[in-house]
Amino acid sequence: MKWSEFKIHTTNEAIEPVSNILHEAGASGVVIEDRNDLDKDWSTMYGTIYELDPENYPEEGVYIKAYLPVNSFLGETVEEIKQAINNLETFDIDIGHNKVTISEINEEEWATAWKKYYKPVKISDKITITPTWEDYQPVSSDEIIIELDPGMAFGTGTHPTTVLSLQALERYIQTGDSVMDVGSGSGVLSIGAILLGAADVQAFDLDEVAVKSTTINVKLNKVQDRVTTRQNDLLKDIDVQADVIVSNILAEIIVKTTQEAYQLIKPGGYFITSGIINAKKELVKQDLEKQGFNIVETNQMEDWISIIAQKPE
Incomplete structure (x- = not known):
């Protein structure tokens, strides 16, 4: 062919x-x-x-x-x-x-x-992402390995927006947390959340291909019993709460979810946002604060921004 x-x-x-x-x-x-x-x-x-x-x-x-x-x-x-x-x-x-x-x-x-173009890469203190065809051996006992098949994936997990999201999950996930991944793409953030200690993840994406990709990669990493994949338009019609919501999508889309995210995050919980270009940073920050969130961190990698917001106790 x-x-x-x-x-x-x-x-x-x-x-x-x-x-x-x-x-x-x-x-x-x-x-x-x-x-x-x-x-x-x-x-x-x-x-x-x-x-x-x-x-x-x-x-x-x-x-x-x-x-x-x-x-x-x-x-x-x-x-x-x-x-x-x-x-x-x-x-x-x-x-x-x-x-x-x-x-x-x-x-x-x-x-x-x-x-x-795709080889194993260590993207945080604990997390290494590797393609399925590479024979990668962990270098420390606490290293977390995420295997991805990027053939249908939305990126390979090494883009700055994804790295910022995973690093934030590493800092804020607590053992037993319930997590939502909005715009799951390849599923790498859902997998990372489970391997970092979350009890369960609900992974949403509007794109049918992304849902399929998340499902495949979740199974590759043997966490399918704790990750639920679903085709859904952002957070519409979701009626359960989470300790953490992570969303690695465009700034213009993030601001469409902040009101619903505030309602769905438990008091004291976190909203991790990424995929934000520097020019849109203030747009997202102002919208988060308008909904009632407190901004706890703003991080940058190259031209990309991640904002971590917390719902007051």
């Missing part, structure tokens, strides 16, 4: 929504080539992910690559993708150059093209 590599030159801000569009169009995986990765001093972080070739990266912004089967519907699919990406501007999302390049590759190249 022939496959088409669909490459978009866009911005960091657009990574999550563009990836979502590609998955909804039938992409079986995405590769993100971020120019900022070339400038990181990996020795000051938790570990090297892989060797980087500058030739693969744009001068600015990011390349997002997806792989679609070559068939009679490909032309129509490509046009739908382009239109959906263009529509992101109506949500005040910067799509940058928005240059699209399409090339044909064979099945063997498609099957391995994105795997070479």
Whole structure:
């Protein structure tokens, strides 16, 4: 079978929504080539992910690559993708150059093209994320290993927004907590919450592909008895409470959930938000405070912000 590599030159801000569009169009995986990765001093972080070739990266912004089967519907699919990406501007999302390049590759190249970018990486004091095909051995007795199959996932767990979320979960999860993961994507935050001591997680995502991806990865990590996956529009019609709600989605979507989150979080509980660009930080903070939350932490990694808010006792 022939496959088409669909490459978009866009911005960091657009990574999550563009990836979502590609998955909804039938992409079986995405590769993100971020120019900022070339400038990181990996020795000051938790570990090297892989060797980087500058030739693969744009001068600015990011390349997002997806792989679609070559068939009679490909032309129509490509046009739908382009239109959906263009529509992101109506949500005040910067799509940058928005240059699209399409090339044909064979099945063997498609099957391995994105795997070479994904190696085990330690993303916090305790947590290491590894792909299922890597034989990774823990280096300490308290190390938490999350295995992911990113073939259908929304990212590989190493994007700054996900790292910030996992690091916050590591600080605030208490043994026996009940957790909600709003916009679960690959399920990495749901898995992390359980492995950090949560008693149960309810994982919600509107996208059917994301729900399937969460379900697969939850089973891979043998926590399916404590994680419930469900297709749902954010927190609508949810009537149970949680100790912690974590939401790694766009700032514009977060502010649509704050009122419901305040009602659903138990007194003293935490709302962990991520996926926020620096320009939208005050928007989210003001909305959280308006609902009655107290801001307890604001953290930044590259251009991304995570805000942790607490419901008063």
